[in-house]
Amino acid sequence: MKYFLITLVFVIFSGLVFYSILKNQESSVDESLPEQITGVVERISRPAPDITYDYALKLSNPYIDEIEDGMGNTQHTKIILFDEEDIFKDRLESCLSQKTTVSGSIEWGYAESRVWHMTGINPCN
Secondary structure, three states, X not given: OHHHHHHHXXXXXXXXXXXXXXXXXXXXXXXXXXOEXXXXXXXXXOOOOXXXXXXXXXXXXXXXXXXXXXXXXXXXXXXXXXXXXXOOHHHHHHOEOOEEEEEEEEEEOHHHOEEEEXXXXXXXX
C-alpha cells in the first residue's frame, strides 16, 4: 500500500509539472507574436518549384522569435511571406521594393522554417 501511494503521488506531481511547463510555453509564445509587421517587400527565389515562397519582407525592426527555426535562429531581419491562396499576389507585386505593413501570424514552414502567414496587407508607402 505504501508503494502504491508513493507511486500515485509521483504520477500526479509529474503530470502537474508537465502541464505547467506546456501551459507556460504556449502562453509566452502567443503573447510575444505581433499581429502586424512592417518592412520592404522583396521577391525571392523559390526553394523548390512546388514551394510557393515568392516574397519576403525585409523588416524595419528585427523580430525576436522565442522559438528557434530549423537553423537555430531567433532574430529575423527578413521573413518569408506565405500567401496560401495567392490572394495578395497582385498587391505584393505592386509593393515590390516599397515599405508596407502586413497582417498575419508567424507559423512553421517547410524544413522547419518560420514564415509569416498573411491575412492582409496595407497600401504601400
